[in-house]
Amino acid sequence: MDNQTLPQIQTVGVVGCGLMGSGIVEVCARAGYQVVVSEVSQEALHAGLGRLRQSLDKGLSRGKLSQEDHAATLDRVRGTTDLEDFAACDLVIEAVLENLEAKRQIFRRLDEICPWHSILASNTSSISITKIAAATDRPEKVIGAHFFNPVPVMPLLELVRGLQTSEESYQALRAFGERLDKRIVVALKDNPGFIVNLLFVPYGLDAIRGLEQGVASMEDFDTAMKLGMNHPMGPFELMDFVGLDTMLFIAEAMYEETKDPRYAAPPRLRQMVAAGMMGRKSGRGFYDYRAKG
Ligand code: CAA
Helix, strand or coil: CCHHHCCCCCEEEEECCCHHHHHHHHHHHHCCCEEEEECCCHHHHHHHHHHHHHHHHHHHHCCCCCHHHHHHHHHCEEEECCHHHHCCCCEEEECCCCCHHHHHHHHHHHHHHCCCCCEEEECCCCCCHHHHHCCCCCHHHEEEEEECCCCCCCCEEEEEECCCCCHHHHHHHHHHHHHCCCEEEEECCCCCCCCHHHHHHHHHHHHHHHHHCCCCCHHHHHHHHHHHHCCCCCHHHHHHHHCHHHHHHHHHHHHHHHCCHHHCCCHHHHHHHHCCCCEHHHCECCCECHHHC
């Protein structure tokens, strides 16, 4: 499709300014888009924008952007606690907690607020795009845009086509992703886990099962995959990084859809989440991060 005929994206809305949302805001604003980002409260917004500033500071200190780009990026970002402020957005990317009902409510509201040409995307890692899209009167303009943490560093954008996503919406998101300088892969089907988690979830769960069975220590599992396969993090380090609650949620969503035992969460994962051991974000997961602060 000719880029000239695609819907022009100038202003991007991001719903949620958590770890993923703030990263998405950063890459969009750095690519020159005007960005509106929403949170549920002023406190959450303040924390999210603080995270954005911190990441830009890190980029500056690492020589990834200039002082001028740092200032210009922040200038392009506007925070709000009111979804009505998305009324001028050509694209909105939702990045809230993984909960189908919460997402459907947000999409229903966005469908009422946003202009008819706007594309509505979800950063979900496991929920069916088709089910989210069904909450709107524009399912052809609903698509999955799955980013990876840390968003400014990870080069991948996984696009997911729902059952009714149009070719035009898909091509518009492709052009958008390329402007963000991301490499794009596309899940042609709205299958549980899309591409990345179809592989990553059974891999992580198998590592836990291996640990439960006493195959090796978690340190040796991690070392094996880092030094033997050249992965930047081993499976336990990576699951701690992703968040064990997120890992459990994704596994359960995939199991629910498929009943495939590969996605059944091992007892150890359930117990750790019940105990509040969520990984890095809670200070403790497979590893203990509390000493490092
Ligand atoms: N802005 C711009 N650049 C930044 C940056 C920022 N805020 N923070 C770091 N960088 C750059 C650094 O300058 C560095 O660049 P160079 O290599 O050019 O010097 C690079 O990013 C790496 O940064 P660090 O040196 O600080 O960190 P590291 O080498 O220890 O790597 C890591 C950290 C990138 C997290 C690495 O360990 C890694 O790739 N881990 C795996 C991450 C992963 O797999 N993420 C996906 C999780 S799955 C998910 O998100 C979705 C899901 O559905 C489960």
